[in-house]
Amino acid sequence: MTVQHETFISKYKDILEKELSASIHKLNAPQALKGAMLYSLTAGGKRIRPILLFAAIDAYEKNPEKGLSTACALEMIHTYSLIHDDLPCMDDDDLRRGKPTNHKIFGEALAILAGDGLLTYSFQLIAEDEHLDHHQKIWLMKMLSTCAGPEGMVGGQVADIQAENQELHLKELEYIHNHKTGRLLTYSIIAGAKIAGATEDELDLFEKFSRHLGLAFQISDDILDVIGDEKITGKRIGSDIEKKKSTYPSLLSLEGAKEHLAHHIHEAKETLSKTNLKTDLLQYLTDVVAGRDR
Amino acid sequence: MTVQHETFISKYKDILEKELSASIHKLNAPQALKGAMLYSLTAGGKRIRPILLFAAIDAYEKNPEKGLSTACALEMIHTYSLIHDDLPCMDDDDLRRGKPTNHKIFGEALAILAGDGLLTYSFQLIAEDEHLDHHQKIWLMKMLSTCAGPEGMVGGQVADIQAENQELHLKELEYIHNHKTGRLLTYSIIAGAKIAGATEDELDLFEKFSRHLGLAFQISDDILDVIGDEKITGKRIGSDIEKKKSTYPSLLSLEGAKEHLAHHIHEAKETLSKTNLKTDLLQYLTDVVAGRDR
Incomplete structure (x- = not known):
């Protein structure tokens, strides 16, 4: 099934990226602003959140493109958070995915x-979407x-800043x-399900699934910081230890973190199977998100 | 009528300010974030945008409180824009209305x-409002x-930054x-009208009114920078000239700017009277916004 799933992922990644660019180009706004927004939006990445949203729609065997505006909104929110996180007064990062960060190119003010523009525009995209009904738009x-x-x-970003140099x-x-x-990973899943017409019970199951998925994602990330291959992950190994950040391996030991990871992957997949939907793609993505392919 | 209008303004300013505080207090978020949001939200100001929104509802002789969440959202957006504008990489202001700016108290990251939190939360307030119907919420x-x-x-903020040190x-x-x-002043008016049940024609008239009102506001502000009384305006006189900013007096001469101001006030009031609504409060507020009371 892997080839089929990879085909789905690359097809919708492509559709998303075209739509992201088109959304910015059609804006009636200063070129400098559009350029800065577009730079970070098109700087690459796995687009994991939009793909999860499309996959949740696919679980209902509906057309994933019904979620296209919401997927763009989601990626814009994710991108804005990276731009603000990278600023000198936050993480002070010069590079992201091997490219200069937004403020290194455009200056801090424009970054x-x-x-701010990406965050605000994301709501406009959903509000203007003609494929969604009123109830869905407001919920989304x-x-x-x-x-x-x-x-x-x-809120999580503030808690993270406050936790710096503290043993958690x-x-x-x-x-x-x-x-x-x-929370944004959860949104990816439940937004897709809602667009596809999920019941309240199904939304609850998807929320539970995505909570496990999100933790699996983070634990896996922490483990890879200890044992990963820099060439594959694209990140420098040991940076968490250098920054004295609390991580799952530092709190639970490496073995304990691996057990924790396995538990969350298991729970995520168990929860998925309870939906009685066509969740093979989401099962596959669970392994992707939990770093089983890294 | 002035006493009656002033009573309206102070009554709804009070209602708004209580609701702004309550909206932050009820958030399930880190205290540090709530503190920083609340600090700037409660730092004073005329609350002119919310008051215009309430006044537009009052023109329909409906209960202005129906617009309370939207008024809070509007004030949150205005406040977030001030916090970001005051940052060192933007206007680098240490004081606003005589108080230290947000980043001087909480640091740049938290500011x-x-x-970001105020901007995002503003949409949540409207989406969760139980007094508005689906159509209104999406429109708002x-x-x-x-x-x-x-x-x-x-977009205007980017254009402003790009115009620095340029003759416009x-x-x-x-x-x-x-x-x-x-645009945000326009929103104040048309949002209130929409909440009160305005027709498309009325919305068009209100939009035209608020365009004249917005320009009158800005021209008046520029004139006061030349001839105002620092004790009354609370701003240092001549700061635009020091910063070599293009202003209405610098482009049109002081007399030309005054004529321009009178023209926009006249047009604003003419447009209001065409609505055939009870617009005495909005007429009064036009004089207030255009600095006739300063």
């Missing part, structure tokens, strides 16, 4: 405004603001991950 | 995130993202003002 915008805002990603307990570490990256 | 969120995003305020033509100056401050 902040490009982020409400959940997007909850998952991306103070009760979601922005497992609960605190999970709070940060559940908010900083988890 | 940026407080802005779509217009908010358009007026505040790349095609609105964020009147058209370029109007582009900046129409976007940087004008």
Whole structure:
């Protein structure tokens, strides 16, 4: 099945990337702003969040393109968060995926405004989408603001900054991950399901699935920082230890972290199978997200 | 009528400010983030945008409180834009309304995130509002993202940065003002009208009214920078000249700017009277916004 799944992923990655560019080009806005927004939007990446959204629609055997605007909105929110995170007063990163970060090219002022623009525009994309009904649009915008805002990603980012140079307990570490990256991953899945017409019970199952998926993603990331191959991961090994960051291996030992990872992957897949939907693609993506392919 | 209007303004300013605080307190988010958001939200100001929104509802003799969430959303967007504008890489302001700016108290990272949080939360407030119907909510969120995003305020802010140290033509100056401050003022009015059940024709008239109002506001601001009383305006006189900023007086002469101001106030009021609604409060606010009371 792998070839079929990889075909799906590359097909919808392509559709998404074309739509992202088109969304920016059609904006009636200063060229400098559009250039800065487009630069980071087209800087590559696995597009894992949009792919999860499309895959959740595919589980209902509906046309994934119905979720195209929402997928673009999601990727814009993710991209804005990277631009703001990379700023000198935050993580102060000069490079992302081997390319200069937004503020290195456009300056800090424009980088902040490009982020603000992407965040704001994401709601416009959903509000203007003609393929969604009123109920879906409101649900999608409400959940997007909850998952991306103070009760979601922005809250997690603040908790992460406050945790710098502190020894964390497992609960605190999970709070940060559940908010900083988890809530937007959850949104990817439940937004796709909602667009496909999910019931409340199915949304609950997908939310549970994505909670396990999000933690698996983070634990795997932490493990790879200890044992990964720099050539494959594209990241420098041992950077968490250097920064004295609390990680799953540092709190649970490497073996404990691996057990934790296996547990969350197992739970994620078990939860998926309870939906009685066509979830083979999501099962496959669970392994991808949990780093089994890295 | 002035006493009655002033009573309306102070009553709804009070209602708004209580609701703004309550909206932040009820958030399930890190205290540090809530503190930084609340600090700037409660730092004072005339609350002119929310008051215009309430006044537009009042023109239909409906209960202004129906617009309370949208008014809070609007003030949050305005506040986030001030926080980001004040950052060292933008205007680098240490004080706003006599108080230290957000980043002087909380640091740049938290200031940026407080802005991001306010921007994102504003959509949540509208999406969760139980007093609005589906059609209104979608319209309000779509217009908010358009007026505040790349095609609105964020676009105007970029154009303003690019115009620094450049001699502008009147058209370029109007582009900046129409976007940087004008679009959100327009939103204040048309959002209120929409909530009250405005027809398309009425919305068109209100949009025309608010375009004149927004320009009157900006021209008046520029004139006061030349001839105002620092004790009354709370701003240092002559700062535009020091910064070599293009202004209406610098492009049109002081007399020309005054004529321009009178023209826009006249047009604004003429347009209002064409609505055949109870617009005495909006007429009064036109004088307030255009600086006739300063």
